[in-house]
Amino acid sequence: MNKTLKGKVHKYDRDNIDTDVIIPGPYLKIHDHKELAKHAMEGIDPKFPEKVSQGDFLVAGSNFGCGSSREHAPIALSQTGIKAIIAPSFARIFYRNAVDGGYLLPIEIDGSTVKKISDKDELEIDLAHNKITNVTKNEQYPIKPFPELIANIVAAGGLVNYRPA
Amino acid sequence: MAGITITEKILARAAGKQRLSPGDVVFAKVDKVMMHDVSGPGVIKVFSEWEKKGIKLERIWNPDRVWVTEDHFVPAADRVSAENIIMLSNFTKRYGITKHFKYGLGQYGICHTLSHEEAMVLPGEVYVGGDSHTNTTGAMGAFAAGFGHTDIAYVLMNGQIWFRVPETMLFKIEGNKPAHIMAKDIILQIIGDIGTDGANYKAMQFAGGVVKKLTMEERLTLTNMTTEAGAKNGIIEPDETTYAYLRERTDARYSPVSGDSDAHYSEVFTYEIEKLEPTVAKPYSPGNVSAAREMQGTELDKAYIGSCTGAKLEDLREAARILKGKKVKIRTEVVPAAQSIYMKALKEGLINIFMEAGAVVGPPTCGACCGAHMGVLGKGEICISTTNRNFPGRMGHVESQTYLASPMVVAASAVTGKITDPRDVGN
Numbered sequence: 001m002n003k004t005l006k007g008k009v010h011k012y013d014r015d016n017i018d019t020d021v022i023i024p025g026p027y028l029k030i031h032d033h034k035e036l037a038k039h040a041m042e043g044i045d046p047k048f049p050e051k052v053s054q055g056d057f058l059v060a061g062s063n064f065g066c067g068s069s070r071e072h073a074p075i076a077l078s079q080t081g082i083k084a085i086i087a088p089s090f091a092r093i094f095y096r097n098a099v100d101g102g103y104l105l106p107i108e109i110d111g112s113t114v115k116k117i118s119d120k121d122e123l124e125i126d127l128a129h130n131k132i133t134n135v136t137k138n139e140q141y142p143i144k145p146f147p148e149l150i151a152n153i154v155a156a157g158g159l160v161n162y163r164p165a
Numbered sequence: 166m167a168g169i170t171i172t173e174k175i176l177a178r179a180a181g182k183q184r185l186s187p188g189d190v191v192f193a194k195v196d197k198v199m200m201h202d203v204s205g206p207g208v209i210k211v212f213s214e215w216e217k218k219g220i221k222l223e224r225i226w227n228p229d230r231v232w233v234t235e236d237h238f239v240p241a242a243d244r245v246s247a248e249n250i251i252m253l254s255n256f257t258k259r260y261g262i263t264k265h266f267k268y269g270l271g272q273y274g275i276c277h278t279l280s281h282e283e284a285m286v287l288p289g290e291v292y293v294g295g296d297s298h299t300n301t302t303g304a305m306g307a308f309a310a311g312f313g314h315t316d317i318a319y320v321l322m323n324g325q326i327w328f329r330v331p332e333t334m335l336f337k338i339e340g341n342k343p344a345h346i347m348a349k350d351i352i353l354q355i356i357g358d359i360g361t362d363g364a365n366y367k368a369m370q371f372a373g374g375v376v377k378k379l380t381m382e383e384r385l386t387l388t389n390m391t392t393e394a395g396a397k398n399g400i401i402e403p404d405e406t407t408y409a410y411l412r413e414r415t416d417a418r419y420s421p422v423s424g425d426s427d428a429h430y431s432e433v434f435t436y437e438i439e440k441l442e443p444t445v446a447k448p449y450s451p452g453n454v455s456a457a458r459e460m461q462g463t464e465l466d467k468a469y470i471g472s473c474t475g476a477k478l479e480d481l482r483e484a485a486r487i488l489k490g491k492k493v494k495i496r497t498e499v500v501p502a503a504q505s506i507y508m509k510a511l512k513e514g515l516i517n518i519f520m521e522a523g524a525v526v527g528p529p530t531c532g533a534c535c536g537a538h539m540g541v542l543g544k545g546e547i548c549i550s551t552t553n554r555n556f557p558g559r560m561g562h563v564e565s566q567t568y569l570a571s572p573m574v575v576a577a578s579a580v581t582g583k584i585t586d587p588r589d590v591g592n
Contacts, residue, residue, distance in 0.1 A: 015362075016361055016362070016450065018556040020535075020536070020554070020556040020557065020558050020559045021556060021557055021558060021563075024536065024558050024563075025535035025536040025537045025558075025559070026536065026537055026538075026541075028203045028237060028238075028535070028537065029203070029237075029238050029242070029243075029245045029246045029249055029537075030245065031206045031207060031210050031249075043556075043557050043558045043563050062362060063361065063362035063365065063395065066361060066362065066395060067297065067554060067556060068296075068297045068535075069204070069295060069296055069297040069299075069311040069312060069313050070203065070313070071204075071207055071313035071314045071315060072207075074313075089362065089365065091362070091365065091395055092365060092366050092395065092397055093297055093311055093312065093313060096312065096313060096316060097312075097313035097315065097316070100313070100315045100316050100319070101313065101315040147190060147329075148190075149190045149327060158315070159315060159316065159319050159327075160211075160215065160220075160315070160319065
């Protein structure tokens, strides 16, 4: 995998950011992706969609995306422009949905690394070398490599395009 | 080499392997797949995107192994919900899916409730559903896990999906169950102890003398809430209770699986049930638990007895036992989890008890549990609920609050209007 992503950080420094705050229940009937984006993170920060530019990153605490299996959650976030979520751990269904749907990258880092990253920092994610460069602070952080299958699905752009070897 | 658990055995059989170990990633065959009126339209959208890419789907993998429910937005909450259901009906018709449980057309209800009530899933099977609480059905001795709609669409096309074999945490519940303790108290205490990510990516298996004696419906409450600890699946080895429950509902044949007696568990926890208290999970996390008596006196606006977690027949029976001959002091809503359960409750006189107490009884729906419709909470309202989740905004306004508890605690609290231990109201 040879891929570098560059973007600005939106930091929500708390654990267990759940699917009910990422995209509240009443919007589950909506299946228009652009419409969903208007309500991304509504339970935490209703202004979130306006703040995000194409290619940005969301940095958060552990167990990101816990709760429901609603694929609306990674869809809404990715439609705002978010390309990766950087957190110490993810809830399993959110992680699967993000990867298998090809919406955005769930990037796992140490809890101590989260503390080093500030809101609005410019980051470069280097998947080939499993590292993040913090351009603003001139620092580098390791990221947890994707397991082989996940890396292959990510490279294929989602499960539909992936063909087992 | 140590033996393997029931979860590892079921997945190994489905993957065509002799054995699997935690951490292995495999493609495994799926026996049953479910989608509802939220995940279904998502699946349909994925199908239409595939068609745009030239992937034409004349037929799906196996329509007889797919079943569909209308539960989150029924009765149709508005025009969009109504149109989602039309879309779902067109899809099941086009692909020959006959097991479509329709609102207002005989048996219907919450997907996880129908999974056991209609014996849609059998011991030893691999079952995936487009809903996070699919874990519920693991109490039948199946591997049951929740997925998003892209994965469900993939299964509809291919009949298989990738799994990472989870480690298994074993929870042994021992002792003699006091009458005021329900499965809900056990699982809330466990989530309080291990945390809402305490079982992330893992299997939670329940065993021990108490679990052995629990009824099928109570076992289902344990597995239902494994989702709230982050578990991939919850599971209970099938036994005579499971088989008797199934005999009343199906003639289908199945091949059950049990773990090896020397199976390796990543962790083993033992609970003495006599030490447990009627428990509540305070806002805003299922892991934020206290004894109900510690929260005694907390003023409430609403009591809700509903959902796949807390509106099965026995949940209604226990709530009715407390409400019989009493009046509720706060708005109380009872929503049986399926049409068949509603009818059984009616025949047993439970619905009468609820209505004479002053509660309203509504048609089966997920509506209020997920804050979608049919009784959402307003700003600042405080609810005690038999449901499974109490994140900010889960049941309505982001500044409303939900306390999760057993049907007994919720019924006792409805009577006093405050959080109340069932031992403190009589009956």
